[in-house]
Amino acid sequence: MKFVDEVKITIASGHGGPGAVSFRRESFAPRGGPDGGDGGKGGDVIFRTSRHINSLVDYRNLKTYAAQNGQPGGKANCSGPNGEDMIMIVPEGSVIRSQDGEVLYDLTGIEEVTVLKGGRGGKGNTFFKTSVNQAPEHAQPGEEGESLDIILELKLIADVGIIGFPNAGKSTLISRISAAKPKIADYPFTTLTPQLGVVKVGDYSNFVVADIPGLIKGAHQGVGLGIMFLKHIERTSLFLHLVDVSGMSGRDPLQDYEDIQFELQKYDEMNQDKDGFFPLSSREQILVLNKTDLLPKDQIEKIKQQFKKKFGVDGYAISAVTGKQTQDLLVAVADKVLKSKEEM
Template identity: 50%
Template structure:
């Protein structure tokens, strides 16, 4: 089975906790703090692998989590960093954030690497919190949580040339005759249900990748049939071969077939309609009407497209088409990534440091990446660490914000997974 979509959960490794430790040696009085830092968490990194051509692996494994950093230790020993998690995907994979649809990465080159979820930084040990007024601080930081998110993977086949056309036009026979691909071939519509790839050799030093896109129908651009599932595999191609049933064996008009498919391409993505295209007038050997329909095709489209009469089943005319395609590809630049690079740049926008709202039970909920990170990295069982958190909250303006919102003595304030009782 061909899988070209997946939805998975990924999480960068948490940072290791900083250590609270004191130097205790016989001849070193008042040794002071000696707790080391935690190691950073590992990143989740996606890398392309030319040996993969489907997302089937993500059907069976949907959770990916990098290793957390080791905790800091006494004697000022820092914890080791967590190992990065390398996730292999096929070239042509588009990664988007599931909730917002935001583009994260477009992986088109073999060996390309992109960090999808960063690991958290390691917490600082208590050696960093010594001061002139606190020589033996019991303050340290826990590790920062790693980034976590649900992502959607979408595979768009990377091929130089795409075969398009109505069902049963002869696309599968075409690719099976010019390459080593062996798709299912039968005399009924929708024989091909998944895209097929084949490498076409032209002489000793030239070749190109050909994709057999399953049959399109009218309304494909609106998702009729499996329109969207198939049309997106044409987006990365540089040239289209429009295979048409010139004999009209399915009772359709070949001229109208060309217009219908091109209209669907235009409605789906205007860039596809303007892509270089040649017409392969197939099944020329089946009925006498094929010659008449070929003349009609040349009259209707001869000024816009090159038209080649062929019979894929008997290999008639295929060598001419293949050589012409190779020549055209030498003139056509490589396909651009899905979106221009400037569209991928993130424009920094100031995020609120915190937000305060009422929970359904009447208590208070404080949200915001910054304040949640401070709470997650605090040793709440250590009095000095809690006092430091209170100072941070006051400096951020959270204390004043809660007072202005109407917080009262004994109210519960929730931040992340923690609850605090408000007291003056």
């Protein structure tokens, strides 16, 4: 299934049905009287979240979604049927924004929300009967519904985001530590969509991890896959910054680390005025030195010391392929995730 994480659509609630103007005409009721019923209420537009879908692909083609209008009232004081609601099923973690980017609803942890109310049905002429007006010849029109142009955006809900250059081993790591099965190959941009995995540590602790693809030097200027997937780690409290230290890529591990930090800062600058945005570059990171199975011990220690000296960070040396030291890493991650949740 194609991964779609943002759509622009128009939603509209239903108009209320008009009330009826009607009078009794039975032979046994010579004086008759008004008997016009009320119009039905217009349908609401309701957003409902589901954990069983992970894309907005269902909203890619149709651009307008409207609830039904309420039906007119009838004679014999019969009310018109209410219009059916428009139920919009979206992935958990979706955000509804106005066209200018303002967050209207964040559906994280919310099962259902009514975004637009349908118009009220109009009163029939029976409602307007009084002691001085026994035969009212007017009824209310139905209340107009509402219409809204919105941006529907999906942000994956994950506790931990894995960042790093293509082929640093992000997909291999997430397949190692969870049941997720992303595509893995030895060429850039193997992963073209974010991947989610649930990681279980011990008997009780678990957390959700997301593999974010396509982040490279110059991404904020549109290089590679650009920063189109960075918004998916805006919710995460912790980053695993994966660096390939094997030398097989021909790149400098320290420069890779620095380049990714620069891209996070640039993303922050681009989004600093965005409603509710929390900078990515200021979030806690764990440095993970991957593919250490291809290096001797003394070389691994040398690289760790270089990172410590230049950036002041300690790194976990692992091999996602063999599983070497990954359990120690997971215990540390689980501990940090648990602490962040307790502080919320």
